Amino acid sequence: MPQSDLERLTAPVRRTTWRFYAVVAPLAAIVALGAYAYYVQFTTGLGVTGMRDYVSWGLYISNFVFFIGVSHAGTLISAILRVSGAEWRKPITRMAESITVIAISVGALFPIIDLGHPDRILNLLFYGRIQSAVLWDFISIATYLTGSLLYLYLPLIPDLAAMREAKVGGRFRRALYGFLSMKWRDHPGQRWRLKRGIAIMAVLIIPIAVSVHTVVSWIFGMTLRVGWHSTIFGPYFVVGAILSGIATIILAMAVFRKVYHLEKWIKPLHFRNLGLMMLALDLILVYFTLSEYLTAAYGSESADTAWLNALAFGPYAYLFWGMVVGGLLAPVFILALTRVKSVAWLVVAAVCVNVGMWFERLLIVVPAMATPQMPVNWASYSPTWVEWSITAGAIAGFVLLYAVFSKLFPLVSVWEVSEETPEAKPTPRPVGEEVTP
Amino acid sequence: MPDADAKGEASDEAPQVGKDGMDRRRFLKMAGIGAGAVAILAIGSKFLADRIVPASADPRLRGSTSNSWVMMIDLSKCDGCGACTRACDAAHYVPSGQSWIQVYTVQDATGGTYHLPRPCFHCRNAPCVKVCPVGATYVDPDGTVLVDQTRCIGCRYCMAACPYNARFFNWTTPSYPPAALAHTYSPEEPWPTTKGVVMKCVFCAHHAREGTLPECVTGCPMGAIYFGNENEDAVTNGMGETLPFRKTLQTQGGFRWKEELGTDPRVYYLPARR
Numbered sequence A: 001m002p003q004s005d006l007e008r009l010t011a012p013v014r015r016t017t018w019r020f021y022a023v024v025a026p027l028a029a030i031v032a033l034g035a036y037a038y039y040v041q042f043t044t045g046l047g048v049t050g051m052r053d054y055v056s057w058g059l060y061i062s063n064f065v066f067f068i069g070v071s072h073a074g075t076l077i078s079a080i081l082r083v084s085g086a087e088w089r090k091p092i093t094r095m096a097e098s099i100t101v102i103a104i105s106v107g108a109l110f111p112i113i114d115l116g117h118p119d120r121i122l123n124l125l126f127y128g129r130i131q132s133a134v135l136w137d138f139i140s141i142a143t144y145l146t147g148s149l150l151y152l153y154l155p156l157i158p159d160l161a162a163m164r165e166a167k168v169g170g171r172f173r174r175a176l177y178g179f180l181s182m183k184w185r186d187h188p189g190q191r192w193r194l195k196r197g198i199a200i201m202a203v204l205i206i207p208i209a210v211s212v213h214t215v216v217s218w219i220f221g222m223t224l225r226v227g228w229h230s231t232i233f234g235p236y237f238v239v240g241a242i243l244s245g246i247a248t249i250i251l252a253m254a255v256f257r258k259v260y261h262l263e264k265w266i267k268p269l270h271f272r273n274l275g276l277m278m279l280a281l282d283l284i285l286v287y288f289t290l291s292e293y294l295t296a297a298y299g300s301e302s303a304d305t306a307w308l309n310a311l312a313f314g315p316y317a318y319l320f321w322g323m324v325v326g327g328l329l330a331p332v333f334i335l336a337l338t339r340v341k342s343v344a345w346l347v348v349a350a351v352c353v354n355v356g357m358w359f360e361r362l363l364i365v366v367p368a369m370a371t372p373q374m375p376v377n378w379a380s381y382s383p384t385w386v387e388w389s390i391t392a393g394a395i396a397g398f399v400l401l402y403a404v405f406s407k408l409f410p411l412v413s414v415w416e417v418s419e420e421t422p423e424a425k426p427t428p429r430p431v432g433e434e435v436t437p
Numbered sequence B: 001m002p003d004a005d006a007k008g009e010a011s012d013e014a015p016q017v018g019k020d021g022m023d024r025r026r027f028l029k030m031a032g033i034g035a036g037a038v039a040i041l042a043i044g045s046k047f048l049a050d051r052i053v054p055a056s057a058d059p060r061l062r063g064s065t066s067n068s069w070v071m072m073i074d075l076s077k078c079d080g081c082g083a084c085t086r087a088c089d090a091a092h093y094v095p096s097g098q099s100w101i102q103v104y105t106v107q108d109a110t111g112g113t114y115h116l117p118r119p120c121f122h123c124r125n126a127p128c129v130k131v132c133p134v135g136a137t138y139v140d141p142d143g144t145v146l147v148d149q150t151r152c153i154g155c156r157y158c159m160a161a162c163p164y165n166a167r168f169f170n171w172t173t174p175s176y177p178p179a180a181l182a183h184t185y186s187p188e189e190p191w192p193t194t195k196g197v198v199m200k201c202v203f204c205a206h207h208a209r210e211g212t213l214p215e216c217v218t219g220c221p222m223g224a225i226y227f228g229n230e231n232e233d234a235v236t237n238g239m240g241e242t243l244p245f246r247k248t249l250q251t252q253g254g255f256r257w258k259e260e261l262g263t264d265p266r267v268y269y270l271p272a273r274r
């Protein structure tokens, strides 16, 4: 493995400037605020939130769906591209896989934050009933987290061993790399087994990921509520998840490329290919959204109509049209007009997609709960500072964990990108496109 | 797979691979021990829990299959005074903000209005029971849907699932008078309870087995609410008036709220105008 690659890719691990701390400190402060808000909620009760008996799920459950959605990043990029043998994926798989693990970890906290009795969470083990979709979620998310951790860890081993050999980092990190690299000596037999392991995980993780967001959607789909009781929810959630996952990878790639000077590995080709994937998934999501809402709108069931009216013209209109126009259509136009060539516009589109997807998650959870089921007026819901602080804390925590990850492990898989040179196949290019690195 | 593995190892440098194989075995062994420990812990705790709370003393198994409670509410008699709600609130120390039996005002097709008292419907095919991940919401042998507030984890999935908004959450710690605090909690008489659990109408299951009527039935000054045992085919209101259950429903146009959902409620209504 060329020493220069290892040296340059582990540079962020070796050197930490004041700028890193300048970013980390405010993030840590926001996380601390979130933790304080949770303390208030834990001691006083969920009454400190804006949730009440009608709208009894709010920001927390929306955040849960959103983060678990973002976690689909790694699976798509690394597993699907690995299985289909797309060589260009190599420099970005690590970033994608780490998004997955971090997003699941943060997302899985939200149902627990939402519990009235978090201290009784072990009841899920003692009294768990497999008939309940909550248990389906519990099982599939635990499986997904375990699988993704393994899937992140396996391709890390050779890099960890290389860092161990190169004596990167102080005492703590050296011990960490020594422990985690598990006597990796880079023998052909070890390589062969590692590749097999990675290949098996890549195949396994795809159905697991699809199942995860499907059962998340079934939490809602299995009830009898207007706006939730819909057969399209499984695929709708999965596509939305992959879309927000790709958008998040694009953002991570853009930021890390700039901050850590990874231009040699993260090339316009990667942005372009991911941009095309984002465009395709966005279009599929437009199609699903149309199917979902048009079916409800075309009939005239009074409850459906009332729910749609509230979405399109009522209190949720800003969110709804923000999601449709800003989160779904605007990215399509941006990507189409710039022909997916400009990284800056791609980043804008990715931000639009992620904000739009967060709106979408909120629009799925809240209006359906506010829809009257009995002869009463519409219920209202406005989140309190506790909910906003915990939400901000989670987003900051996500970024913080990612920043810390970048200081512990190389963000680009060193051994995999080194493998490409010199005898590797030429990097396949998108059809009809000349890309200059 | 072990075959291929062994071959792969044989072709490598022997000492290195030997060590390597041992590592993997050790890793697998450790993983196996870990998984086993978790499983034994879970099964063991369940076993212990079953010993500590023997089934005979389980408050969840009270009642008998010869009872099948039903309620019939004559909407033409209800004037919407809310006395049923007040009687229920007082007898059950219902935390403020909740109304286990709630009286709605409904607009009918002719432009008039009528009143609709809604207790929990104790659905025979209850969505809330289906979705509860820990079995905190359960059906007792009488057919009453109850919540074990000592098991509830407060996920509120049952509230999302109930199509009738019959469930309430203790968003904060309920304030109880001393009499309620001195009471011994049971799912049938759920007070005192803590914050973070779900509450709802208990169909006065404890009264019913002792042969007395629910609080809302005796509390209704109009005699609009009837209660009884489906197996005896008779329902009685607070005035002592007893009606044949099935025949009354048939002749008076009995119906249930949102029958089309298939929840099969135990609460029946007689129309407001007939």
Ligand code: SF4
Binding pocket: B119, B120, B121, B122, B123, B126, B127, B128, B129, B145, B161, B162, B163, B164, B165, B166, B167, B200, B263
């Ligand atoms: S009315 Fe609601 S709470 Fe009562 S049994 Fe039916 S679904 Fe459950």
Ligand code: SF4
Binding pocket: B131, B132, B133, B134, B135, B136, B137, B147, B151, B152, B153, B154, B155, B156, B157, B158, B159, B197, B198
């Ligand atoms: S809130 Fe309690 S009773 Fe309701 S579903 Fe969750 S655990 Fe069961």
